[in-house]
Amino acid sequence: MANLETFKSEATAWLEENCPASMRKHGGGADAEFTRKKRSGDSLLWLDRCAEKGWIAPSWPTEYGGGGLSTEEHVALVGIMKKMNIPAPLGGMSLTMIGPTLLELGTEEQKKEHLPGITSGNVHWCQGYSEPNAGSDLANLQTKAEDKGDHFIINGSKIWTSGAMHADWMFCLVRTDPNVQKQKGISFVLFPMTDPGVSLSPIKLISGQSPFCQVFFDNVRAEKSNLIGKVNEGWTVGKRLLQHERSSIGGGGSSRFGISMTLNDAAKKYRGDENGKIDDPLLKLELTRQDIDTQAFALTTKRITDETMSGVTPGFATSMLKYYGSELTKDSAEMMVSIMGPQGLGRDDDRDNFSDDERGSTRAWLFTKALTIAGGCSEVQLDIISKRILELPTG
């Protein structure tokens, strides 16, 4: 363990020196999903320094621009950063979804082509999974890819594409064989969003924001060299990737909405007496229970990570984490606006009367309703738990 201790003290020193002070506060990670070209100032500086150090993706191999850290070192680094209140330099599905999938299932050429774009903070990816009217029934997809020898020509549409307006590339499930059972005949392809056949239509949400698009494909070209896995076997790749997605959606937190307060802080501010003491017994109880559930869930995430590191396959445990984590985050966001009372219920564009924290909380409240719907809704996760883990029979 001596080496790990050395690593920890070196990491602490490096972070102390390189992470700009303005990033080291709650909400400092607000830009986490933006690539280099959308950033400026300290946020850009922090991204660049991490890219150089390899710490955008600390555990990926150095040959692709990662940090080459062991799992223990990576866990230690995350712990140190959390303690120092330092945000991850980059977040989003490039790192959490397509990256790990390429590392696991991509060819050497594919890794070399795509991973450095991620680890340098230059390339942003979006996901082409859901389709209009398919809902949680992902496999029921209609976007068609026609085999043209060295490439495919794609026509159709995807919906709920997060960050499509900022994305450089898309990873996409397409139908390459319409004449077989729906889970078969699907392929997993990558193509650039700059293709002239790609067009976008933003979807306005109940939160007033439009973070998602419907994406239309009109003869879009995807090279065969960018096919992950075999033709017609993309469903397996897609499902593997979803397991990464589940653990990441399950987590989440308030910082991405730019909220600088914890629930307990907010309760003291909005509902406390002069000393911040909360004299509403019911509110105190709700905060207590939320804290207990949050701690228990954090311990569970840790336990399952530890089990995985000790060689146990997590399997469908990700469904449990996704289910509980997304419900918990949703409840937490609901509780935040409920604590703020009317101040938590302003309209998004009313900057005069509602503070950034308040508007952020309102947005988070409405946006987090999607967490239990997207990425396989809670009901689907419960179906998976009951069938795959508990092995309850199908009717």
Added chain:
Amino acid sequence: MANLETFKSEATAWLEENCPASMRKHGGGADAEFTRKKRSGDSLLWLDRCAEKGWIAPSWPTEYGGGGLSTEEHVALVGIMKKMNIPAPLGGMSLTMIGPTLLELGTEEQKKEHLPGITSGNVHWCQGYSEPNAGSDLANLQTKAEDKGDHFIINGSKIWTSGAMHADWMFCLVRTDPNVQKQKGISFVLFPMTDPGVSLSPIKLISGQSPFCQVFFDNVRAEKSNLIGKVNEGWTVGKRLLQHERSSIGGGGSSRFGISMTLNDAAKKYRGDENGKIDDPLLKLELTRQDIDTQAFALTTKRITDETMSGVTPGFATSMLKYYGSELTKDSAEMMVSIMGPQGLGRDDDRDNFSDDERGSTRAWLFTKALTIAGGCSEVQLDIISKRILELPTG
């Protein structure tokens, strides 16, 4: 309304004079399910006086020994008795289930034969519905009745027969045609429990009590004159009777277990400070919510009764009342033992260390677990609500 006021003052005067003081306390209705021959003292006196007045079944026609009261008068009488803390002279399924069913569907001869036994407090009925392994799937019954001209010969077994050891007669669902869809081919018959072919085996419950029996039939004789409805159409009669059962199981209360305290009283006694003030905020909240739900449910029962009296058919609302009422009673019993702490968890036979209230609460806690299982379990009621009321489709 002048007549109703007269009725009220006369009823009050009669009750004041005729109901023995020992009956007018919480728990005074403990004998309510016993017929004359099991009673003595004030409990017998009260039964006899009511029988004479016709107030064992106040709203039944006087020709069968009832009180002949109008619905308004009956409602008023129940209200007065509640206010005066006077228990009903008789309870149980003779009055709430087979009586109303005979009044509605029996022939004149059948009414004349069976109703006076109930209104005089002499005859106790039990129900032969459930069978071993059938659970909530009532229609899946195997007890066979063979047509012998003027009578049937019955062979088979019933389970969960409440009060079979005290019963004089049974109303029973039997299979008269095994070769049709299971809901068809069922008949509804009555026969005396004194038949030599009837034998009983008590079922010991988790509460330590044995209020139910398994009942075995070995060539038991049921007269055809005691067939209610037509042969092979007993399922309709049986279902009608169940609607009466549902509203009665949904209700229930603590008094039948001989508990002399309300939840709030118990909380003050077991958990309060010197002044009975409860300084446990969580307990206070639980009591508040239970009280709110109880009030809201009582208002709902009243509203649906009022709607029925104004001509609206209650229909499947009884499923809602049964579902919610049984869950509420179960929760209330659970809360009672939880308030009493270890004193609420004595073994039933330990009379030295646990008071009657405590032992009654432990029994009620364990026994009320059956309320959401028997008479169509909660899951079946929710199925009925979703299919019959909400008209959600079947898969």
Added chain:
Amino acid sequence: MPLILNDDQKLLKDSAKDFFSKSMPVKQLRQIRDDEVTECYSTDSWKEIVDLGWSGITVEEEFGGLEFGYLGLGVILEEGGRTLAASPLFSTCVLGAAALSIAGNQEQKSELLPLLVQGDLILSLAIEEGAAHAPQRTRTTASKSGDSFTINGTKTFVLDASSADKMIVVTRTSGEAGSNAGLTLFLVDSNSKGVSITSHKMADSRNACTVVFDNVSVPAANVLGQVDNAADDLQDILSIGQICISADMLGSTREAFERTVEYIKMREQFDTILGTKQALQHRAAQLYTEIELAKSVVIAGLQAIDEGQRGDALAKTASLTKSKVGETFTLASSEAVQMHGGIGMTDEEEIGFFLKRARTTEHTLGDVRYHQNRYGDLLGL
């Protein structure tokens, strides 16, 4: 009293259902929001409501009202809740009219109630000062100087203040924040010197304002009720308000639920109609049961007002009603969005309006926490 509507009330309910669904559907609210209408309601629709006589439904005949009672007002509010109809009905004809009827003297009533009934007086109750509903913690002061009072303080979440002619302002004339003694109600002209009103856009597309009183001078004749002793009157006004807003919430709850049931009856996923899924069926059935309970507490609450229940008894009824309905509306609107899935997350689908409305009404005159805590106190626990 039986917990049912009489024939006149049933007729009124049918008229209200017809009016709101035709003249004030949910899409009217969307239009008002998108058009950035200042009042956040349609003045034309408000005029129609006045013409139907509904502005005076609880007001005594001697002041030009219909004297039809709160059960009558309740069915109008419930049907309005179904279409999320935005109007000053709640601020003016529930809170304003109740304040005048309960606390006003004969002169104030004869002068103002007829104007209110005719739609010529919009009233607004200025009570809240922070995130939590807590009248006894009022800090806005009114200090006497000669024949007038000077008001200083800030009120928040003042519904419809942007279009109000007068405000009923809860102030403290004596005592400490936290005490019920020392509260006084004032009628204050909105255009008085020193009053500044900032209009907010709320998530539910309604209007609420922050109102600052900076040395606002009000004649003593504008005191509503007794100086220092408004607490009892105020409690009754608020109880009536809590029960009436519950009627409004009940309508929205029922509509959100019915739309959801209809949606899952037709939506297909994995080649199956969603509504055939037993897990959803049971959740729908449980929600149905909760709504049945909510219906009962609302009709019982309205009846209690009509039967003259007042004071702590009415406060307990009001807390029963608003806590039960509040929980149910929150649950029903959350389940509605979840069961609508992705489509429910879009602004294009109307179900999101119900979710937002659930949360603002939740904070109107006390949230579930406030009412459960108070109910427990009133139970003597």
Added chain:
Amino acid sequence: MPLILNDDQKLLKDSAKDFFSKSMPVKQLRQIRDDEVTECYSTDSWKEIVDLGWSGITVEEEFGGLEFGYLGLGVILEEGGRTLAASPLFSTCVLGAAALSIAGNQEQKSELLPLLVQGDLILSLAIEEGAAHAPQRTRTTASKSGDSFTINGTKTFVLDASSADKMIVVTRTSGEAGSNAGLTLFLVDSNSKGVSITSHKMADSRNACTVVFDNVSVPAANVLGQVDNAADDLQDILSIGQICISADMLGSTREAFERTVEYIKMREQFDTILGTKQALQHRAAQLYTEIELAKSVVIAGLQAIDEGQRGDALAKTASLTKSKVGETFTLASSEAVQMHGGIGMTDEEEIGFFLKRARTTEHTLGDVRYHQNRYGDLLGL
């Protein structure tokens, strides 16, 4: 520390599973109940446990123990919980051993811990005085007279007191009921003059006693820890007890859940296997998730003890653990009975034993209410 068992702990878990399922299955508990065994446990089985060395699993080697830590003890308790194994392990080797280790002086430890490890000393903690767990409200007094103390008072729900050689008695030597200051722990021989022990039959077929102390004279040498200042030691002893009983409860919870899942996999109704019903599936999946959380807080709690966490930090961990596990066991055992249907209501089926055990362990060292209230206080809310 990773939240997993090491290889030695895994081996121990396998041995424990094997031992309890073979030697102490649920039917042993039924037999003990039906035979009206006074101690409410099998002395033969207890001897086997001692022979396996488990009585000394947390005790330091210098006192004859295995010094294997609380994570080791936890897996034994969990596996014992699966079969509802009744033994003095909790009262003696958790509470008793922790009290001696934390509060005992060198002499007391050297004398008593070896006896405890060898199975020759049964201990029992006499702490409760009413329905609610509330150590600071202790009213049992100990007054000093010369070289000894005189104890007066009544203790309730004293686990295994009927077979205890000595009791550890929580008394008040000064201060008012409600204050943490003034508490003192005593070691009292069960056969002392003035001690009367009444054995109770509890619903879970275990033993608990009411112990009356009537002018019981105890030498000053029997004070465990410091006079008047036992509060901190007591808090640590109780935290350890709360986490350990949670491990026991977790085992019972998992067993009840697994039996239920197996039952609905085979039970048929309406010509359908119950386990195919989606509403039951979702409830089972939610319960599974809660149990996963319960597993995490138990292992983290045991680890915290082993890592030397003490004081308020350990109390907060203990409240997290016991409240989460308590809620889960209550839910799991209630769902188990409901899903077993009528058969679950019969004494013949074993599932009812889990329901009863859930409620007595719920009241052992603080119910969910106590722990949620305390956790909130420790959060500084």
